[in-house]
Amino acid sequence: MVFTLPPVSSISDLPREEIVQILGHLFEPAPALVELVLPGLQQDSFPDYPTLIAHIHTKLLSLYSTAITEDQESPSTAHAMKSLLTILSAHPRLGAKKVESTHSQSEQSSLGGGPDETQALVQLNREYEDTFPGLRYVTFVNGRSRGEIMEDMRERIEGGRRGGGAVAVAVRDTVWRGEVEDAIEAMCEIAGDRTAPSILFMTVNCTLQELSPLETQLFFSSLFLFACAKHTSAIL
Numbered sequence: 001m002v003f004t005l006p007p008v009s010s011i012s013d014l015p016r017e018e019i020v021q022i023l024g025h026l027f028e029p030a031p032a033l034v035e036l037v038l039p040g041l042q043q044d045s046f047p048d049y050p051t052l053i054a055h056i057h058t059k060l061l062s063l064y065s066t067a068i069t070e071d072q073e074s075p076s077t078a079h080a081m082k083s084l085l086t087i088l089s090a091h092p093r094l095g096a097k098k099v100e101s102t103h104s105q106s107e108q109s110s111l112g113g114g115p116d117e118t119q120a121l122v123q124l125n126r127e128y129e130d131t132f133p134g135l136r137y138v139t140f141v142n143g144r145s146r147g148e149i150m151e152d153m154r155e156r157i158e159g160g161r162r163g164g165g166a167v168a169v170a171v172r173d174t175v176w177r178g179e180v181e182d183a184i185e186a187m188c189e190i191a192g193d194r195t196a197p198s199i200l201f202m203t204v205n206c207t208l209q210e211l212s213p214l215e216t217q218l219f220f221s222s223l224f225l226f227a228c229a230k231h232t233s234a235i236l
Contacts, residue, residue: 030087085135088180
């Protein structure tokens with residue numbers, strides 16, 4: 001079943017469960033994220049989805065700032081760290097056999113590759129998580145090949161080992177913190193990419209009402225050719 005995002009202006013008036021569904025669509029289901037951003041989404045209005053995602057990005061950075069404060073014995077700091085790591089782990093591992101999210105299935109299938117590469121990706125995930133305890137590798141695929149993604153993982157793992165390996169769990173470790181910041185950025189880039197089909201649908205729906213039958217036919221022909229070209233470039 002295809003999920004279509006509602007107009008962003010309506011979000012503050014929606015029931016809680018529908019807002020939770022929207023967040024799961026954009027960021028993967030994560031109760032900690034709901035706890036973090038739901039009050040703001042219920043109270044504020046946003047002109048578009050990019051602005052909403054930018055708002056959530058700011059909230060995630062604020063949570064991150066709380067999580068790495070000097071007072072690591074504070075209950076609020078511990079809660080912030082737990083929430084942050086839970087949110088960052090909401091995305092499935094690249095190469096995982098069981099991926100429930102339709103979006104993640106599509107994003108991972110675009111990587112291609114055979115069984116050997118899949119096994120190598122599983123091993124890289126394991127090494128990444130050993131190098132950066134508490135974190136999971138999250139990246140915006142954005143048309144990159146599996147080989148490019150794996151090379152990025154290797155570089156990050158090597159950088160983490162140079163930075164101290166397992167001791168990177170210390171919240172003041174520069175390399176570990178850099179990975180957290182990159183993961184937050186990647187999650188928001190992925191969310192932005194996931195809004196594109198719904199924004200296109202809403203735009204097309206408004207535009208088609210103003211077109212003649214011939215113009216409508218030409219529009220869909222052009223859209224079909226564009227989709228074919230994009231699919232071909234992804235394969236190459």
